Amino acid sequence: MTAAKDAPDTRPALDVADLRVAYGDLVAVWEASVRLAPGRITALVGRNGAGKTTLLSGICGLLPARSGSVVLDGRDITGLAPWRRVRGGMAIVQEGKQVFRDLTVHENLRVGLRGRRSRRGGGEAAVLEELYERFPALAGRRGHRAGALSGGQQQMLAIATALAARPRVLLVDEPSSGLAPVIIDQVFELLDELRADGLAILLVEQLVDELLGGIADDVVVLDRGRVTLRDQASNISAEAIADSIYSSS
Numbered sequence: 001m002t003a004a005k006d007a008p009d010t011r012p013a014l015d016v017a018d019l020r021v022a023y024g025d026l027v028a029v030w031e032a033s034v035r036l037a038p039g040r041i042t043a044l045v046g047r048n049g050a051g052k053t054t055l056l057s058g059i060c061g062l063l064p065a066r067s068g069s070v071v072l073d074g075r076d077i078t079g080l081a082p083w084r085r086v087r088g089g090m091a092i093v094q095e096g097k098q099v100f101r102d103l104t105v106h107e108n109l110r111v112g113l114r115g116r117r118s119r120r121g122g123g124e125a126a127v128l129e130e131l132y133e134r135f136p137a138l139a140g141r142r143g144h145r146a147g148a149l150s151g152g153q154q155q156m157l158a159i160a161t162a163l164a165a166r167p168r169v170l171l172v173d174e175p176s177s178g179l180a181p182v183i184i185d186q187v188f189e190l191l192d193e194l195r196a197d198g199l200a201i202l203l204v205e206q207l208v209d210e211l212l213g214g215i216a217d218d219v220v221v222l223d224r225g226r227v228t229l230r231d232q233a234s235n236i237s238a239e240a241i242a243d244s245i246y247s248s249s
Contacts (some may be wrong), residue, residue: 011073021065029225043219043233046222057088098158105141105157109128110128181211219232
C-alpha cells in the first residue's frame with residue numbers, strides 16, 4: 001500500500017466550507033468544512049447517525065445546502081444539480097453496493113459514461129476497456145446481470161461505474177459494509193491505486209484501525225453533525241478519535 005504523503009502545496013480539488021445540510025426543518029450537518037487535495041484520501045469517521053452520509057449527500061447535491069459552499073477545482077458548484085457536479089469532475093459511490101441490478105455489467109458502465117466531462121482519454125470503447133483492465137473480475141462477467149454478482153463484485157461495479165465519468169474527486173460511502181475481509185482488502189488496495197493516480201478521495205468508513213494503518217492521509221471526525229477533529233492521519237490515534245466523539249456528547 002502506498003504510504004500516506006505529506007499535504008502537497010496545491011489548490012484543493014474540493015473545498016467544502018461551513019456546509020449546513022438539513023432534512024426539511026431538521027438540520028443534520030452544521031457548518032462542516034472539508035478540504036481534499038489531489039492524490040490524497042481523507043477519511044470521514046464518526047459513529048452511526050453522526051451525519052457522514054448526509055454530508056456526502058450535501059456535497060454531491062443529493063441534498064440541498066442550507067448555507068456554506070462547495071468549490072470544485074476553484075469553481076463554486078453549491079447550487080448545481082447533481083448531474084452537473086458529475087460533469088464538473090465529481091462522482092459518488094453510495095453505500096449499499098448501488099448498481100442497476102437488472103442491467104448487465106456492461107450496461108451499468110455505459111450509464112456511468114454519460115457523466116463524462118469530455119472525450120479526453122479516448123472514446124467510449126477505450127474507456128470501457130480501461131475499466132475492464134482495472135477490474136478483471138468484471139471483464140469476464142460483462143454480459144451478466146448486476147444483480148447476479150457477488151457482493152464484492154457489485155461493490156467493484158459501483159466503483160467502476162463512478163470512475164467511468166472520469167472524476168477528479170471521488171466520494172465513497174462505507175465501501176466495506178457487508179463484505180468479507182479479503183474483499184475489503186481488495187477495495188482498499190483499489191482506493192490506494194486511485195490515490196496514486198491523483199484522485200482526491202473522501203472516504204466514509206468505520207474501520208478506524210485500517211484507516212490509520214495507511215489507507216488514510218487525513219482524518220475528519222464528525223459527531224452530531226459537527227466536525228470535532230481534523231488532522232493528518234499520522235498525527236491521530238484511535239483513542240483521540242474516540243475522545244473527540246464522546247467528549248462532544
